[in-house]
Amino acid sequence: MSLTGDLVQVHAVQDGNEIAAEGDICAVAVPPRLACGLSYQPSLPEPVMGLLGRTPTWMAPHAKVLAVYEQPFWCHQGLSGGGLSMQGPLAEFHDASPSDGEIGAILGFVKFDAAKRESLGKQALEDLVIRQLGALFGPDGANPLSIHMLDWSNETHCASPEDRKPVSNPSLYGRIRDWTPIWDDRLHFIATEASRTNGGLMEGAIESALLFCDSVTQTGKPGAAQTTGANPRTANMSWEFD
Numbered sequence: 001m002s003l004t005g006d007l008v009q010v011h012a013v014q015d016g017n018e019i020a021a022e023g024d025i026c027a028v029a030v031p032p033r034l035a036c037g038l039s040y041q042p043s044l045p046e047p048v049m050g051l052l053g054r055t056p057t058w059m060a061p062h063a064k065v066l067a068v069y070e071q072p073f074w075c076h077q078g079l080s081g082g083g084l085s086m087q088g089p090l091a092e093f094h095d096a097s098p099s100d101g102e103i104g105a106i107l108g109f110v111k112f113d114a115a116k117r118e119s120l121g122k123q124a125l126e127d128l129v130i131r132q133l134g135a136l137f138g139p140d141g142a143n144p145l146s147i148h149m150l151d152w153s154n155e156t157h158c159a160s161p162e163d164r165k166p167v168s169n170p171s172l173y174g175r176i177r178d179w180t181p182i183w184d185d186r187l188h189f190i191a192t193e194a195s196r197t198n199g200g201l202m203e204g205a206i207e208s209a210l211l212f213c214d215s216v217t218q219t220g221k222p223g224a225a226q227t228t229g230a231n232p233r234t235a236n237m238s239w240e241f242d
Helices: 046-054 114-120 122-137 175-179 202-217
Strands: 002-004 007-014 017-023 026-028 063-069 090-095 104-110 146-151 187-189
Touching: 046 175, 063 122, 090 122, 104 122, 114 122, 122 146
Parallel strands: 026 187
Antiparallel strands: 002 007, 007 017, 063 104, 063 146, 090 104
């Protein structure tokens, strides 16, 4: 990305093809640590680059598992399909079945960190998951049609090598806004980690996008929107929409 006069120019490569775009303002919606690896001309201030690199990506260290069944058998047993567990590889479970009920699906989040998942290997981890599903949901739970696993720490478009460790300092979220304006307020970082009050959560992504849109549409020019609140940079689940 480069600032040329009053225009921000973006050059990228997709499937071997070069893509170019330009505009008055550029909003970067990728996680800060990945944004730190992009090229900027002129260079961004060192405090900004340093903060981008230190800001952890909320879900990047984690992994989730989806177990698919012929039917949501737990519903016929009067169960919700949800649960919490202190033993086994999965810490929490949710019913992820489609609304038509044609198949059943249970979604679980893996509590092992990236290093342990890697040392176990995919097959061993799946075996442990199936054993845990059987222990919690009975024989039907131990016989899924298929198991699907997504390890975010291996997804290069959402995680950096530094993200293999769990988030230890969420108070960093929202501080990216402390260094605005950048490039005469023409470059904005609007990923969820840029949110002051819901950093890392889906609500944070929505908040960052709405604040950015508000700063542009209400003033007709680039501008930094501000948030208010007695306890900024604190995640909460009480987001309300008009």
